[in-house]
Amino acid sequence: MTKEINTIGVLTSGGDAPGMNAAIRSVVRAALAKGMKVVGINRGYNGLISGDIHEMTSKSVSDIIQRGGTILHTARCLEFMEPQGQQRGADMCKVFGIDGLVVIGGDGSFKGAEKLANLGINTIGLPGTIDLDIACTDYTIGFDTAVNTAMEAIDKIRDTSTSHERCSIVEVMGRDAGYIALWTGIANGAEAVLLPEKENMSTEALIRMIIENRNKGKRHNLIINAEGSNLDSVKLAKKIEEVTGISTRATILGHLQRGGSPTAVDRMHASMMGAFAVDLLAEGKSNRVVAYKDGQYVDYDINEALDMKKSMSDLRYEVSRVLSI
Numbered sequence: 001m002t003k004e005i006n007t008i009g010v011l012t013s014g015g016d017a018p019g020m021n022a023a024i025r026s027v028v029r030a031a032l033a034k035g036m037k038v039v040g041i042n043r044g045y046n047g048l049i050s051g052d053i054h055e056m057t058s059k060s061v062s063d064i065i066q067r068g069g070t071i072l073h074t075a076r077c078l079e080f081m082e083p084q085g086q087q088r089g090a091d092m093c094k095v096f097g098i099d100g101l102v103v104i105g106g107d108g109s110f111k112g113a114e115k116l117a118n119l120g121i122n123t124i125g126l127p128g129t130i131d132l133d134i135a136c137t138d139y140t141i142g143f144d145t146a147v148n149t150a151m152e153a154i155d156k157i158r159d160t161s162t163s164h165e166r167c168s169i170v171e172v173m174g175r176d177a178g179y180i181a182l183w184t185g186i187a188n189g190a191e192a193v194l195l196p197e198k199e200n201m202s203t204e205a206l207i208r209m210i211i212e213n214r215n216k217g218k219r220h221n222l223i224i225n226a227e228g229s230n231l232d233s234v235k236l237a238k239k240i241e242e243v244t245g246i247s248t249r250a251t252i253l254g255h256l257q258r259g260g261s262p263t264a265v266d267r268m269h270a271s272m273m274g275a276f277a278v279d280l281l282a283e284g285k286s287n288r289v290v291a292y293k294d295g296q297y298v299d300y301d302i303n304e305a306l307d308m309k310k311s312m313s314d315l316r317y318e319v320s321r322v323l324s325i
């Protein structure tokens, strides 16, 4: 027999991602519409452990759909990595009568959610990370905004790089995943993209490419380096300049990629996924992860979802190489 859900908890965890607010709003309003009570948990698993938990109303989520960041704040909670911390979190859910918990976060947050699920707390994961590194889903909330932000910044770097006939190394975020790099590599027309998932060009091969490009008449080179690749952007820039004599600059885009007003794509997925999560709870489903797969919103068992392995599209990588000539 499935247990009726009376109180839903919602938290955001890991790095913030544009669209998290839209997801919180959706969870809160979809749950209220079904007559459920909603509590917001501040600062991710830190707030769960300490009981930083407050009731939310329709008004608590007004005027946030367009805002970056997360009104619930977020954290990387070391204590929750340990079984004792996870048990404290599960106990606190019981103290506050939370019978369905929605965790909005990335792969790490999902591992935490899996631990809670295995401790008997009905937990639903919503993919929210700029890294797009969750295996079970084609989309994670925040990715579209982050890629667009990075693309616009790289366009600006390109203007000055072209004017000075320079080589630019631009490092983008993504932790151990190269999706932001691959997408900006194609969208910004980079000469090369360095990814953690692929065997990259060596420094020597890159230098040779730059020299050959100069001989072909190219006046500037743009190399996108994923932060998780095997090459250090600053050292690479120095080496290229030393060997080629071409003025070279490294730019690390950093946290600007995590901020800003979410795009329509992120607001749409966040709103749909939030409502989908509440539907799952209302239907009596437990311990699921919401995903966007082949154009549909679907759900997976949380343990199965975490066992899946992510693979990067060879086609996109190939196209990025073909178009870089």
Ligand SMILES: Nc1ncnc2c1ncn2[C@@H]1O[C@H](COP(=O)(O)OP(=O)(O)OP(=O)(O)O)[C@@H](O)[C@H]1O
Binding pocket: 013, 014, 015, 016, 045, 075, 076, 077, 078, 079, 080, 081, 082, 105, 106, 107, 108, 109, 110, 111, 112, 113, 115, 128, 129, 130, 131, 175
């Ligand atoms: N193996 C794990 N077991 C329990 N909890 C975990 C585990 N891994 C991560 N967590 C919890 O989830 C939090 C967020 O994880 P992490 O820092 O990896 O970010 P994320 O959710 O992957 O988001 P992003 O990668 O976008 O920053 C961690 O600080 C920790 O509290």
Ligand SMILES: O=P(O)(O)OC[C@H]1O[C@](O)(CO)[C@@H](O)[C@@H]1O
Binding pocket: 015, 106, 129, 130, 131, 173, 174, 175, 227, 258
């Ligand atoms: O904000 P922090 O803790 O420095 O984390 C940076 C990391 O978080 C992300 O922005 C999101 O996971 C990664 O791309 C990056 O490696």
Ligand SMILES: [Mg+2]
Binding pocket: 014, 106, 107, 108, 129, 131, 133, 175
């Ligand atoms: Mg992560």
